[in-house]
Amino acid sequence: MDHAQVYEIGTPGQKWTAQDKAAWLAKQTVVRPYQQEVLAKLEALQQDFDVEQYGALSYDPARFPLFIVKTRDWDNAKPTILVTGGVHGYETSGVQGAIRFIETQALNYSAQFNIIVAPCVSPWGYETINRWNPNAIDPNRSFVENSPAEESAALMQCIAKLAVTITAHIDLHETTDTDDSEFRPALAARDAVVHDNWNIPDGFYLVGDTLNPNADFQTHIINAVSKVTHIAPTDDSGRIIGEKLAQFGVINYATKALGLCTGFSDCIYGTTTEVYPDSPLVDDENCIQAQVIAITSGLDYLSQLSKLVPNS
Template identity: 60%
Template sequence: MTAPYPIGTPGSPWNDADKQAWFKVQTVKRSYQDEVLSRVLPLSADFELVNYGALSIDAGRFPLYALKNQWQPGLPLALVTGGVHGYETSGVQGALDFLHQDAKDYKGKVNLLVVPCVSPWGYEIINRWNPKAVDPNRSFVENSPSEESAALLKLVAPHQSDFVLHIDLHETTDTDETEFRPALAARDGKDYEPDVIPDGFYLVGDSDNPQEAFQKAIIDAVEKVTHIAPPDEKGNIIGSPVVQHGVINYPVKKLGLCAGITDATYTTTTEVYPDSPKATAEECNAAQVAAIRAALDFMLANR
């Protein structure tokens, strides 16, 4: 029997007062300015810096940025997103590492749109939700309850049917079980049912468009950098059947996930495990970069 979550009434969904109580106990743990913007803004020398909005909680502190390379007619359009869940560090830093070190290799080959940190408040607080206790990665829907998600949807809307690839960079952490899933159960007035955090990298494909060869190409590339998560004793990863080595599938559009915001042929969500005793932070970032490169290379080879 797990202890009740300290906010709300067990069995009852949170009301506005509960959500405000949750918000009040959140504290700043790191700086978006120092860790993200300090790496984004210098990229304006080589990329077009697109300010596509700001968070209403503090617009000056939380501007939203995307970066474009020099788009050329006839090249495939690819979207890379990170930090939809702000606490998932390698998604943000991996996207930035790719921009600083690897994106140049795709100049004249791919039209890139990279959004390194979709949820900057979540990055500072190290939390899955936004200030209103809303999960951005279940909110990529019409009339989104998440301003982070709504801003990204507006950014990509003019090109929604033009994207050929979208890779969304995430992590699965130990705090998913110690904090975020218990908080979710409490918020929704449900019982918390513990699960097992997989030790290693895995992918979430689209059950409506699985693209098995594409997923395999990414797993094969990442496996050279870090270990791939094995299935649990039921053959699952986080409750979903493993459909091939290191891959599970979700109906991404139906669930309002970021990976479903375009009509791209090739879509996937990466999941890195930063708490593994067998991986370092640098290795986690490198795994994200390897995944991006493998995705782009597969797309180019299969145009």
């Protein structure tokens, strides 16, 4: 099916105009509250962590402040870990998994690592359940110099100001049925292109970096997560979302060239999780647990290494 021809906004065969983008934005409505579901939980963490505001979205600065959570007893001799969630705001378990990790696990690793968590990079997207920001821009293709997405720019500026080496960066995502029903058709219409691959993997998988795949790191995470949720099989062509398998449950992308979140941090070990919340085999809690275990198993792997690069 040519999804670009059936989306309700735009003229088939033509890229979206400013008017088309405005029509798309006018369709969006608030579905859930960032204040209650994210900010209130972060406020409750202030006793044990440094909760720091690093910006606010210009769409509504009072409504959409941006926060990171940092472990205390910061020591530049320790490796620094970055966890990001909600780059795509609609991916619920990424946001809630990042928060759950702070609530239940981060202190267990704070003696060995400095930990930075940005739990909800795109709060407008979280409230409206959107992959894009209000300008119809995908933040996870915008971690580039002079970023067109203020969500991405704000996080990059925040991490740059910390002036630390990021040893590992784990970015928490989901692949959902709405990728097929809404976001990919909208993307095809916006850019006046045809997308041929509409396969949604049924299960958890990881996206590594083509130039720095860290295969053993990915394997360790996949093995740990497989104990709590199922790993996505390949499609009939042996691929996941159109990409050749690097190993069981893992594909690789050129993260920096594509402007993906794990590309901007220049991390030594990086991975992007993909949970499938629409599977009949899982529920919301299972998805959150999978995200937490992805983080903790990654940290467990790093803990076993004889030498890690500390901050410079």
